Amino acid sequence: MSIALKNLPREEPFAPGHSACQGCGPAIVLRMTFKALRPDETAVVAFATGCMEVVSTIYPFTAWRIPFVHLAFENVAAAASGIESALRALERKGLFKSKKKVHVIAFGGDGGTFDIGLQALSGALERGHKFLYICYDNEAYMNTGIQRSGATPFAAWTTTSPVGSKIPGKPQFKKNLVGIAAAHEIPYAATASPAFWADYIRKVRRALDADGPALIHVLCPCPLGWRFDPSMTIDVARLAVETRFFPLYEIENGRKYRITFKVPRPKPIMEYLKLQGRYRHLTRPEYSDLVKRLQEAVDSFYHWLEHMEKATSDL
Amino acid sequence: MTVSSGELKKARIVGLTGDEAVAQAVKQCDVDVISAYPITPQTIIVERLSEFVANGELDAEFVPVESEHSALSVVTASALTGARVFTATSSQGLALMYEILYITSALRTPVVMAIVNRALSAPINIHCDHSDTLGARDSGWIQLYGENVQEAYDLIFQAYKIAENRNVLLPVMVCLDGFTLSHTLERVELIDDQDALSYLPKKLCYPFPINPERPATYGPLALTDFYFEFKVQQAEAMRQALSVIPQAMREYEKISGRHYYFFDAYGLEDADVAVVCLGSASGTMRYIARELRKEGHKVALVKLTVYRPFPTEELVSALEDMKVVIAMDRSLSFGAVGGPLFEDLRSAFYDHEKRPLIGCIVYGLGGRDLTPSDARSIFKYGLEIAKTGMVPERVKFVGVRE
Numbered sequence: 001m002s003i004a005l006k007n008l009p010r011e012e013p014f015a016p017g018h019s020a021c022q023g024c025g026p027a028i029v030l031r032m033t034f035k036a037l038r039p040d041e042t043a044v045v046a047f048a049t050g051c052m053e054v055v056s057t058i059y060p061f062t063a064w065r066i067p068f069v070h071l072a073f074e075n076v077a078a079a080a081s082g083i084e085s086a087l088r089a090l091e092r093k094g095l096f097k098s099k100k101k102v103h104v105i106a107f108g109g110d111g112g113t114f115d116i117g118l119q120a121l122s123g124a125l126e127r128g129h130k131f132l133y134i135c136y137d138n139e140a141y142m143n144t145g146i147q148r149s150g151a152t153p154f155a156a157w158t159t160t161s162p163v164g165s166k167i168p169g170k171p172q173f174k175k176n177l178v179g180i181a182a183a184h185e186i187p188y189a190a191t192a193s194p195a196f197w198a199d200y201i202r203k204v205r206r207a208l209d210a211d212g213p214a215l216i217h218v219l220c221p222c223p224l225g226w227r228f229d230p231s232m233t234i235d236v237a238r239l240a241v242e243t244r245f246f247p248l249y250e251i252e253n254g255r256k257y258r259i260t261f262k263v264p265r266p267k268p269i270m271e272y273l274k275l276q277g278r279y280r281h282l283t284r285p286e287y288s289d290l291v292k293r294l295q296e297a298v299d300s301f302y303h304w305l306e307h308m309e310k311a312t313s314d315l
Numbered sequence: 316m317t318v319s320s321g322e323l324k325k326a327r328i329v330g331l332t333g334d335e336a337v338a339q340a341v342k343q344c345d346v347d348v349i350s351a352y353p354i355t356p357q358t359i360i361v362e363r364l365s366e367f368v369a370n371g372e373l374d375a376e377f378v379p380v381e382s383e384h385s386a387l388s389v390v391t392a393s394a395l396t397g398a399r400v401f402t403a404t405s406s407q408g409l410a411l412m413y414e415i416l417y418i419t420s421a422l423r424t425p426v427v428m429a430i431v432n433r434a435l436s437a438p439i440n441i442h443c444d445h446s447d448t449l450g451a452r453d454s455g456w457i458q459l460y461g462e463n464v465q466e467a468y469d470l471i472f473q474a475y476k477i478a479e480n481r482n483v484l485l486p487v488m489v490c491l492d493g494f495t496l497s498h499t500l501e502r503v504e505l506i507d508d509q510d511a512l513s514y515l516p517k518k519l520c521y522p523f524p525i526n527p528e529r530p531a532t533y534g535p536l537a538l539t540d541f542y543f544e545f546k547v548q549q550a551e552a553m554r555q556a557l558s559v560i561p562q563a564m565r566e567y568e569k570i571s572g573r574h575y576y577f578f579d580a581y582g583l584e585d586a587d588v589a590v591v592c593l594g595s596a597s598g599t600m601r602y603i604a605r606e607l608r609k610e611g612h613k614v615a616l617v618k619l620t621v622y623r624p625f626p627t628e629e630l631v632s633a634l635e636d637m638k639v640v641i642a643m644d645r646s647l648s649f650g651a652v653g654g655p656l657f658e659d660l661r662s663a664f665y666d667h668e669k670r671p672l673i674g675c676i677v678y679g680l681g682g683r684d685l686t687p688s689d690a691r692s693i694f695k696y697g698l699e700i701a702k703t704g705m706v707p708e709r710v711k712f713v714g715v716r717e
Contacts, residue, residue, distance in 0.1 A: 082391065085376040120382075
């Protein structure tokens with residue numbers, strides 16, 4: 001499937017005028033998401049509490065030209081399950097009709113997905129609801145002011161993983177969300193990046209066409225929390241991929257792995273780290289060991305992915 | 316509940332437990348989405364409902380969630396989509412739903428939830444008291460309490476009627492005592508399926524259902540400039556419910572022959588002492604009241620069916636001529652003036668000219684049985700207060716070891 005800029009829909013279900021920060025990665029990703037819809041399709045979106053919910057629906061204003069539902073922080077997958085089930089029941093019983101095919105898309109940040117919302121997400125994936133879950137991962141609790149989450153990378157500074165004289169940033173590594181989703185053996189799971197828009201839109205398209213639940217994990221740079229200039233969002237996102245820090249891949253039916261953007265000659269991760277204030281301490285010589293550990297983890301995961309791709313290529 | 320004679324279809328009479336009766340009523344309401352998580356003593360409700368769906372007796376989506384928190388989240392979102400929805404829980408399950416209880420009511424979704432009353436942990440206990448639902452009394456849900464299996468069945472229909480009324484649009488809890496009602500087989504008169512649907516016509520149950528052709532934003536952020544107004548509208552909806560509830564009950568009487576009101580009073584016309592209680596204890600209390608009246612004691616029983624909204628005016632005018640009112644609380648409000656029912660009743664009388672003496676009895680925690688002799692001692696306690704003119708202790712525990 002080729003995605004051409006000139007063929008993308010001009011409609012903007014996520015309208016301008018919201019109050020997201022300049023250079024907000026998640027806001028870019030929201031816009032791009034709906035570029036995957038065909039003319040005969042529309043969507044209902046459900047949001048976990050978080051940045052994107054807060055910036056887009058400050059009463060009496062809304063940035064949404066499609067139905068938007070927000071209940072709470074940890075239950076967006078359950079809310080999406082409820083909408084999907086109700087639409088199915090009501091359509092069957094003749095109480096709901098739509099000219100367009102209606103997709104249910106749930107959005108959660110990394111806090112609402114990796115941490116507090118993981119149980120509801122697992123339940124919804126296991127039950128097999130026909131919906132797409134998009135995790136916009138900015139690698140910390142940004143809405144409450146940059147606290148560490150299960151998605152915060154090793155050694156990164158946040159306000160609850162400060163760079164202290166004894167503990168320099170987050171001691172733990174990031175959780176493998178796509179691996180967790182794939183373990184549910186859902187039809188489709190993938191990672192994505194706003195710097196690779198065609199790849200992202202193609203993945204949303206594949207996810208919407210999947211016969212069952214799908215999950216896309218998008219790395220969304222946050223200028224405020226990662227401490228970089230708002231003009232650099234896409235550059236930072238691209239470097240995350242080009243250093244193999246955040247590889248782009250997809251998993252079909254929990255089995256078949258495919259790297260969707262191969263990085264044969266990766267840049268050193270320092271190229272990516274040095275752009276961001278949250279890693280500023282890592283440029284100091286006394287922390288070179290941390291950089292080494294991080295580089296090893298990045299290399300090791302990418303090599304594992306290559307093995308998985310090769311091992312599952314004939315599935 | 317009293318049966319009135321009239322032109323009614325011949326009722327089908329069956330033997331059902333409280334849980335089965337609730338499931339039967341939910342089926343007859345033709346719900347669209349059910350989501351629940353098993354918990355004793357509620358489990359049989361969802362077992363029966365999943366059977367109805369699996370056998371094609373009920374055309375609904377059954378969403379077997381991984382927690383009560385998700386159960387209420389699912390049905391709240393389904394209700395926003397316009398579906399008629401149902402969930403059920405008990406005790407810890409209700410406690411886990413707490414966060415969503417307030418969201419369900421604030422989004423004005425007409426969710427109906429059966430609560431099989433059970434004590435809260437710790438210590439863990441599966442038997443009945445009202446700590447679970449009484450703790451949720453401020454969550455913006457209407458609360459109805461059944462005395463027996465027939466009432467649990469009947470209240471489900473009335474709950475939908477009230478919840479879906481456009482002047483109300485609030486969720487409703489139908490509460491029935493764990494085991495005493497949930498697992499006890501009783502004679503139940505079923506209403507006719509067609510009558511049920513004429514009482515509760517099938518339609519989209521939410522006035523602005525989710526629809527991409529008419530996009531709307533549900534559950535926005537509202538801060539200092541608008542939040543307060545939303546809350547006052549909820550309070551107004553609760554006030555409206557006070558007039559909608561008796562109307563829904565009158566209409567139900569037309570199809571069932573059974574009369575419901577905010578409360579059911581026995582012996583009030585000439586009594587000095589009235590006991591007010593919720594749920595299945597009413598049966599024992601009424602039986603003892605009858606015996607005591609035969610012995611010449613002027614006692615009465617008021618069984619409260621509607622606890623939220625609290626029928627303040629109606630209760631005050633019904634009880635104003637009593638010398639003594641005893642509130643029977645099957646829950647504790649730790650550190651408070653007294654039990655929740657007691658506090659509501661006493662507060663209701665504060666600005667009324669005629670004020671009975673009001674006592675509080677706490678009984679039956681964790682399923683402790685309320686024996687006929689306990690019931691008798693409660694009335695005697697009231698009669699003693701009537702004689703002495705003073706309430707000896709603000710909260711008195713009955714049935715507990717010293």
